[in-house]
Amino acid sequence: MKLIQGNEAISEGALAAGMKFYSGYPITPASEIMHYLAKAKQIQFINSEDEIAAINMAIGASLAGVKAMTATSGPGMSLMQEGIGYAHMAEVPLVVVNVQRVGPGTGMPTMPAQGDVMQVKYGSHGDYFPICFYPSTVSECYKYTIEAFNAAEESLSPVILLCDGYVGHLYETVKLSETKFELKTRAKKKLGEGLGHTTSLLNKNGVPNTKDPSLYEEYLERAKKKMHDAAEKYKFYEYTKNENTRDLIIAYGICARVASAFTDKYSLFKPVRMFPILSEEIEKAAKEHDRIIVIEMNAGQYSRMIQSVAKKTVHTISVLGGTIKPSKVKQALDALKQQPRS
Amino acid sequence: MVDMTCREFLEYVDLDRERIWCPGCTIGLMFKQIAKAMTELRIEKKDVVAVSGIGCTGRTAGYCSFDSVHTLHGRAIAVSEGIKLANSNLKVLVISGDGDLIGIGGNHLLHAARRNTNITVICNNNEIYGLTGGQVSPETQTGVETITTPYGNPYPQINVLGVLKSNKKFFYARSTPMHLEHLKNVVKKAIAWDGFAFVEVKSYCIENSGRRQGFKNSYDMLQTLKKYKIVGEKDDLNEDEIGIAKREG
Missing domain, CATH: 3.40.50.970 (Thiamin diphosphate (ThDP)-binding fold, Pyr/PP domains)
Known part of the structure; x- marks a missing residue:
């Protein structure tokens, strides 16, 4: 160790x-x-x-x-x-x-x-x-x-x-x-x-x-x-499905670590192979959920790509300015709960 | 005596490829002298790599019959340094133009010379960006009209020898495609030099520079190279001298 x-x-x-x-x-x-x-x-x-x-x-x-x-x-x-x-x-x-x-x-x-x-x-x-x-x-x-x-x-x-x-x-x-x-x-x-x-x-x-x-x-x-x-040959990803929810978080890198704190209430899809985008796997996971949320530290770059393969509306939680606070992410997730499901 | 019938150098040349060089261009003359120098040094094809950048001279690598790399614009020296560090047994010949090596690739030239990387750089200095239509280069003479200096080039030429001389150890040779035997001999010495060696081949471009300057043909431009005097090996070279300037360091 x-x-x-x-x-x-x-x-x-x-x-x-x-x-x-x-x-x-x-x-x-x-x-x-x-x-x-x-x-x-x-x-x-x-x-x-x-x-x-x-x-x-x-x-x-x-x-x-x-x-x-x-x-x-x-x-x-x-x-x-x-x-x-x-x-x-x-x-x-x-x-x-x-x-x-x-x-x-x-x-x-x-x-x-x-x-x-x-x-x-x-x-x-x-x-x-x-x-x-x-x-x-x-x-x-x-x-x-x-x-x-x-x-x-x-x-x-x-x-x-x-x-x-x-x-x-x-x-x-x-x-x-x-x-x-x-x-x-x-x-x-x-x-x-x-x-x-x-x-x-x-x-x-x-x-x-x-x-x-x-x-x-x-x-x-x-x-x-x-x-x-x-x-x-390199289809790397992690999919943690929560059977009690219709909400899916997609996050990568540090955001996936933060999102893993919410798997009691959300499913989590963590792509490791970012490109070529895991279209089949993301589409399948998206089909099993009604609300897709991407958490990323930009203004929505990967969200747009996910939306095109998930074929569903994607909500983005943008974590900007170089800091990421789980409490703020939770706040944003709670706010999204008020939004209608797709 | 020079054996004019010697065809051995063709071993290093891929004759099947169609050349892009214009009639009256001197790059072919230079390439022939490089191949002849290699013949005389008995370099085995498995031991040598040619690396070029982008431009008319940058196509040279593609006409070699041994392994060669055609790199991005200005990056021939950087790629060569990677090759040399990865396999120090390979002899690396960089063959490219002034725009490529001294213009866009100037930073790599500066640092490869400082690091004294053991590669041979042969620069066809035709004082112009020929392939792209005749734009000004850092080697264009002051006052010369080019397509991007229609009122004459306001800037002086870069002094490559001066840049190289700022290092403790350096090898710089100057020759021209008019002095073929001399060119071959300095290339041989540059290849044999242990360290960074730079050969500046003073030439010209009739098609995309000479005609704008009023030259009628390549032969007339070739005559301008007559001004150079062969001086052998010295510590320094004057502007009108061709030879070798070096310091063991």
């Missing part, structure tokens, strides 16, 4: 997954990950000049054949978005951790938030289908970092591990050795082994072709199917 922080558990998870390269740039509240990994002698570690370098160095290391990771928060994530799109197009497996804080802009640097949900899904340009996991406990930070590496190798894409400043800085007593996992190894050749030409231009077997619309359509179908098939 040891007392560690979410960010440290993420670092431990990366090491357990066989990560051999870390590049990152300091940013609150993600910096503890690089502080921890800087001491790890079994990996190549670099504190890069900026987040753009961090993501591109990780891409280079991954192409050279090692498991690579970078971690940041919202502003750094924005700088990494072009690189993330590159890694999707060029099929580069890696893990990008985003420990969220309040934005936009410099926002509230030390205050936790969940404002990058949309950014994770749609932040890079063009169409792509990212896989994203969101742990809500310290031991989950460990487990899902490992699974993020597995999903990255499975899908040959950059997998996002989303976290919030609360979970990242949360200290819990954990027994990491109890976590069971298997590791997925690299299925792709590495540089020097005849990998050929890697480009993020639309290409066929490394030969760019940027004029043929049918080739793009073919590519996008293939990418969509590849990401869907890979994600199917």
Whole structure:
């Protein structure tokens, strides 16, 4: 047993997954990950000049054949978005951790938030289908970092591990050795082994072709199917059904921890795989309830997506400004009781 | 004597790919000298990786017959540093243009040079953003008309040698596609250098810069490179000199 922080558990998870390269740039509240990994002698570690370098160095290391990771928060994530799109197009497996804080802009640097949900899904340009996991406990930070590496190798894409400043800085007593996992190894050749030409231009077997619309359509179908098939193997969520209620709370990250205090009166659905969204599972849970409530630390980013898959009206409890008080959440839940059921 | 019939260098070139380079462009001449330098150094294809960014020169990686990476705009050096840290046995050749390496990628150049990462950067400095139609670059000469400086470029060129020289240890070479044997030799020395090596290949772009400056053809532009004098290895190079400036550190 040891007392560690979410960010440290993420670092431990990366090491357990066989990560051999870390590049990152300091940013609150993600910096503890690089502080921890800087001491790890079994990996190549670099504190890069900026987040753009961090993501591109990780891409280079991954192409050279090692498991690579970078971690940041919202502003750094924005700088990494072009690189993330590159890694999707060029099929580069890696893990990008985003420990969220309040934005936009410099926002509230030390205050936790969940404002990058949309950014994770749609932040890079063009169409792509990212896989994203969101742990809500310290031991989950460990487990899902490992699974993020597995999903990255499975899908040959950059997998996002989303976290919030609360979970990242949360200290819990954990027994990491109890976590069971298997590791997925690299299925792709590495540089020097005849990998050929890697480009993020639309290409066929490394030969760019940027004029043929049918080739793009073919590519996008293939990418969509590849990401869907890979994600199917990582359907992580927790569904605590309360038979005595018709009210369902959907919450993730720190909000799921807060919501777990109300399971005596509510059912709780906690998605861990945020993207691709667990449409079937959410729709099924929504069908079993009349009132769907999403608690999140933003103005309703995931709520809108849930509404489209739940096919029901979704009420949002927005917890804003970087603090989350169970009493305030309870107040909001009580107020919703006055609303008509759908 | 130079063996003009030597075709061995073609081993490093993928001849099946269609080139995007315009008639009169010198990137092909530079690429040939890089391949020749590799031939003479007997570099095995499994031991080397070419990395390019975006731009006309950025397409070079795609024409190599060994493993290569075409990165995002400006990120060739960052990707190369990741490759080198992950596998120090690989020789990494960055081949890209001035806009890519010195403009948008300037921060990575600054820091890779400071860290003295053991990679070879070959910069085709044609003093323009050619692929995008001829916009001003940090290497465009003062007063030159480009599509984004229609009244003449108000700013001076960046001094890359000066930037590199600010480090304790550095390797900087300058050559041109008019001095082919010289170009090949400095590339060989740059590849053999233990540490960060930068080769600046002073060239030009007839299609998207030269014609706006009143040049009639590529040959006339090539003549402008005659001004350079070969000086060998020194501590510093004057503007009109080509050679090597280095410090062991």
